[in-house]
Amino acid sequence: MICQIRGVQYAYRWLQPYNNTLPTMVALHGFTGTSETFVPMFDQKQNYNVLAIDLIGHGQTSVYVHPLRYEIPQLVADLAELMTRLAVSEYFIYGYSMGARVALAWTVLFPEAVAGLIMESGSPGIAAAAERAVRFKQDRRLAIKLMEGTLVEFVDYWQSLPLFSSQNELPETQQMRVREGRLRQIPFGLAMSLVYGGTGKQPSYWGALANIRCPILYVAGEKDRKFQEIGLRMKEIQPTITYQVIPAAGHCIHLEQPRMLLQNINQWIKGIDVTA
Template sequence: MLWAYRSVATEPLSAEVPLVLLHGLLGDGHDWRPVMDALPEIGMIALDLPGHGSNRGLGVNGFEQADQWLCDALRARGISRYRLAGYSLGGRLALYHASQAPAGLHGLLLENCHPGLPLAEREARLAHDEAWARRFESEPLAEVLADWYQQGVFADLDEEQRERQLARRLGNDGHAVAAMLRASSLGRQPDLAPWLAATLLPVIYVSGRRDRKFHDLACQLGSKNPKIRHLTLDGGHNLHASQPVQFARILRVWAGQQREESTDD
């Protein structure tokens, strides 16, 4: 299968193990630009996920194929050693990728992403995501987005912020979003909480205090594996967008620690 790629990058990438960034549903690689601008000294690559940005015409069928896309995207850029950070949907794809034990992965950072549902809860989630997918492919995008950003995880947004976010997402293709939503539904994702509880890979989970659902999830994950570093910002669901400078500080410290660990090896 042939993949298309577009990425936003900072150079030089060869100076250290690069940081690969994965955005959330409805976004694209440029969502990370404020964070990247705050960290010019760190090599970073922000990829467009399938169904988004310049890859909106690219479809994947489930997590295995999405992981193959990511592996191919890294290979196409000559990246064999890397760190991976993902937000929401991008975090879930990053987590699945890490669970496949890729040899070159040196660290994982998750921003407000779900580790997976118990089997008994997946059918209901599939139905939930299917209902949204049908709306995205059949209704005016602006109307669907207006309801999308009323969901509980976006409760920290005021009306002006919500309108601004909606306007930024109007460039999406509803059919492409629907296809990716079906392919990456939380109902199709394996429950990776046991993997997180046992992994020796360095993991950081960043949550926002005002996103109670994911903050509580992060607290639970951290209690099951004390090696997971749970960091908290005073924000909601999309921390790298609302607090790019603070988020960049976390990445700077993380990159420095990773560099020290690599030197010690």
């Protein structure tokens, strides 16, 4: 399904038939992913609706729009408007990696409708302006490399990053599905996501953590020490965060240990009072 918001066409899908008597979870994928990435994890009916969205520059959502529309504050304003158009007044937001950054920004900037926030391997951004500037230059160089080379070369590079090394232990057929999904992306969309929606461009939300009032679940993989440490730093600032480490998983937990992750999410949701 497609909804046009301020000139951007957002593609979204309900992963089970929508039931207005159940609460809703919005699922946001990571960089080079799409809404399809969540289909295997939510292959069985849950006690809540699951709305998976293709973020700008990815999947079936618009790619060739003004680059400033890729900025995180602009993106989350669109996503909040999408929920208004769909007449969903309250919802959980679940995001992975880039999607987790978007989910946190959404919770900070449009908190009224957010019943709870789930961050899988996510970050509030980079606190120091000088470090953000360095990262922005790195993201821009990577985007130029992507536009000047081939998508195959970029995907080869991206998959070789140490952050994703644990995915080499997955069955070959599963690895190929992930790769094929990445190769269906449009280079311009990925490049704009890096430059305008990347960690170097995104505002830091570290200072906003203490003011978040909705419940937060943060999950990191046992093999992903970097994001374990980020989650622990977040919990120091916002002690109400539920922090969990998923065994035998790296950065992409929903790919490597989907059943275990889903069990943890569902158990956490059971403890939250939310209306449909």
